[in-house]
Amino acid sequence: MTDSHAPRRRNAREDDSTPLLSVTDLRTVIRTAEGPLHAVDGVSFSVRPGETVCIVGESGSGKSITCRSVTRLLPSAAEIVGGELTLGERSLRALPPEELESIRGDRIAHVFQNPQRSLDPVYPVGEQITETIRIHTATPSEEARRRALTLLRRVGIPRAHERIDDYPHEFSGGMQQRVAVAIALAGEPEILVADEPTTAVDATVQARLIELFRSLTDEGTALLLVTHDLRIVSALADRVLVMYAGTVVERGPVERVFDRPLHPYTQALFRSYDATADRESAPPRRTIPADGCRFRPACPHAVERCAGGDQPTFQGHGTDHEVSCVHFEPDADATAVLADARRSSPGRAMEPRRDGEGTQDEGSEGPEGPGAMGEPE
């Protein structure tokens, strides 16, 4: 049996309804022994109801801090120093901690990479869900338990009625993550913020979680998903933000970004999925500058004007697709970068396979398959 989830035309996107969550010029600083680290440096995006926005980046890109900044679930050394966060009509930035707490779980819920850390080991999972339900709504305990059972079934826990009183350690890693999602859903949030939710789980479990997230967004829950894995982005995203060193370097609808990655960093990221591509190796993190275009030391197209000042301004390239790269500024020539875009698109590798039959498998570097394990130069 196959499930078809072709790229969806969000009704949300079409009618341009007001965004559910909008983040403008967010700046978060982490205090370290070596001075303040600009973990998030001017990030803007918005999420509409039922929409899936993916933030993709490597460790250290600030993607996790960005999504934790939304409900201020930040480590103690981190602090939001600028920008605006609004949920519906309300500004989250100025909200006192108590009110923020009532928003967490109720309107915005989090799912983290490591389910062990979000589950309390000393309470049965059912109790953790009913507790969350009853924090947010005055539900009689009988009713709450029934809801908890439904949620566990909803996220695909087999024999949920037998397992509702089990403790977290009695579940496997994949099952724990499903329980974590069930807890997140208990408050019926409008937006789910998931930070690498599938990184610690197996491929078949990941496929199930992806299906689960899809069915949630189909029902109108918005999803802000943070990941380093392009395959997850490809499977879930409506829109994607590519982050590098605290800045967004490229953003746009997922098909456009995958068809034509514009920013040299996005291109490098995509090429690392292709064994046959020429690649530059990732530079050590300490060499990353904190001004201008952060990617310039590793960028094959770097020029003088990449350095200094704020990051390059965003330039549109077709509908909704924007890139922060000096080569796309009106007075510059982007031909060389665009040429790389075509070479780096993973879609290019896909194409011969798309009309292919039978094996509807993952297929990535399809035509390069034999070379993939051959002799990389």
Add this chain to the structure above:
Amino acid sequence: MSDDVEHRFENIDWEHVSDSRRVVTTERVVFVCGMALVLALALYDYRSDDLFLVARWRPTFTDWVFLSALVVVMAYAVVPLLRWVRRHGVRRSTLRERPAVLAAGTFLALVGTVGLLSPVVMSTPPLRFEHAFHPPVGFSSSVVPTDCLGRETGEPFERVCHGTWEYPLGTNERGHPMGYLLVEGARVTLYIAVISLAFIIPFAGAVGVVAGYRGGRIDDLLSAYIDVQLSIPAIIVYFVGYMYWGPSILLLLAAFGLLSWGGLARLIRSEVIQRRSDGYVLFARSLGASERYVTAKHVLPNSTNTLVPSLFQLLALFVLLEAAVAFLGFHHLETYSWGATISESVNAAVEGQLHDRADDPAYRIWWVSTLPAVALTATIVSLKILGDGVRDALDPRGERGET
């Protein structure tokens, strides 16, 4: 063959690398030499007709036990520590930023040195009841010694004796100078610390490591044993021993020490179980490294964050226990530990206008209790502070909590 080529891993000639386990290590040299020395001294003392070994020191059996314990601590704690310091250096910033640790270390070093040297340089002062209860210099007291060496003031029936430089810290009821009593107390403390470090902690270590490493039935047995042992009240055992052999530090250490290492052993066991599956332990085991190597090189060094503070805590507990037992009076009369001295002030028989016992407030001879109490408190606090300091100094990741 150029240097460059020789220093490539492919060119190691493994045929000629023999499996030479080093037999001579610094630890072993120190241990063997130290033990030989102690044994020689003991033999000499036994054979010689001289009453004193050195100066005016007449070693007892406890002293010999202490000396051998000292050798063990030197060989298996101080030598590795010095080696570690030589290799990694001590971050001076850590010390500078934490004056408390520095102060605690200095204080304990002082207690140690004084305790170590006291039997050699000091001898028991004679009983001088006529000099009892001199206050410290700069203070005066209405409990006047029969023979007040300081300035005397006041009316004939309300005389006040002022402190004298003859007894800078005052005297107790037997006319022993407080300074001497404090130093004696330091010696007892040092004995307690060193003997338990050398002979009791290794029990905890061995049982914890074996239980954690082997697991299975051995772990079950050892854990069950620890549970049983922790439920035996050590003080009862001490009193029973006391009935037969009378009071002694060794008995105290045997009773309390051998019955209270269980907690530490449990801690070590759980650390071992945690580390056992860490990547570096797996790697070392895949090299065919022995259990002992893995434990000494990987498991224990990575357990210092939990073990070092609790080890110092245990030492502090032993010192405190000795003080408590001595305070209750179950100690050797000539062992002037701090606890014993504190109890003296409470139970002092003050002559003259005062009654026999402590119905007169003991504060009038406050120095007799306060000085050893301060020393005891400072020692306990210092042990805990130093424990934390050592833990942090050993951790290359710096302040804990950072990743």
Add this chain to the structure above:
Amino acid sequence: MTGERSSGDSGTPLLSVRNLAVHYPITKGWLRREVGRVRAVDGLSFDVDRGEALGLVGESGSGKTTVAHTLCRLEEPTDGEIRFRGQPIADQSTAERRSFTRRVGLVVQDPHEAFNPRMTVGEAVAEPLVVHGFDDQGRREAIVADLFERVGLSTTDTDRFPHEFSGGELQRIAIARALITNPDLIVADEPTSALDARVRADILDLLDGIRREHDIAVVFISHDLDVVRRFCDRVAVMYLGEIVETGRTERVLSEPKHPYTRVLLSAVPALDPRERTHERPLTDVIPDPADPPSGCRFHTRCPAVIPDPDVTILPEAWRSLVRFRFTVEVGEIPPELAVDSDEPIAHDLVRRTFDLPERLEDETLQAAVDGAVAALAAGDEREAVERLKAVLTTPCERREPAVETVDGGTVRCLRYESDIDASPPGR
């Protein structure tokens, strides 16, 4: 060069594993009475040639890490034999064992856990030399420094502590550490799973270069098919402690033979956002390795499970019926079919949820399915399972598949056996 690599017969594989089994007893009570066994690895056979990279692929619980540990002698096999350079490793003398541990290097999974935080990375890389009695400290340091440069780090890095490095750098150091004794075989347990894509690609390139330069065989354990595709010559797919398929990497990943391999491949999302379909296993529950399913261990999840000859229905109907059966059997009841109150559920809803055919040719089958639907609607899962089990029979449940040679590889599936009337899956 010492030229020792030329020793050993070129005909025998470097590593040869036969019927390897590693079971963990489940014990109970004070006397540790054995009440069951986790069959982490159960009857594994494979060969690795000199300089060859073999990928061991599987999900958690497949036993792949146990295989890695057993190859490094961190665990003793319950049964079976491992031969290294033609010699069984079980009865090595002490000297042989030392030589063996030197010739097999290990790279463990999480680079942040792979190093003793209290040792400098230089000491850590030199550790194998120390353990193997290489006493010349000066030369040891020179070798480590040389090796650091060759894995792309600076010689001055040797004095730093592990926490000062990123995951990618640590994994380079881990490779240096595995390499320093000049091994013939490196066992790499998920060496790149904790790394970002670009760093992962760098590490794979490094490992691949080293492997080719020094002709080192690699047993590469991974759940990531991208990585296996890029790095391995051959791949073995594991499921619940057994190898279900082996073959050349490009063949296995482009034309998977075993249904499990197909499911596994299909579960990895495509890099094309327009391509969002995938082949689903019948059920998602990975069975307990302490109590693996009878017959073919994958049959409870297999989309290509074979009907018995006397079950005569159309393939689509069969598929939805077995899905119905195993879904109920493992308890993956969807929320809309959950009976929490006394109110029964409409039979129609059950049929629609499982996409069951309205009418079946076979009378007994029809009766059984109707009964099962009714039982499930009334909340009696056990009854439903019993009814379905009686009619929806499959040889996969009863018969253990043999290892068949197909296309230069092996596959362990009844569909490839000559006396079973079923075609291979797909196509």
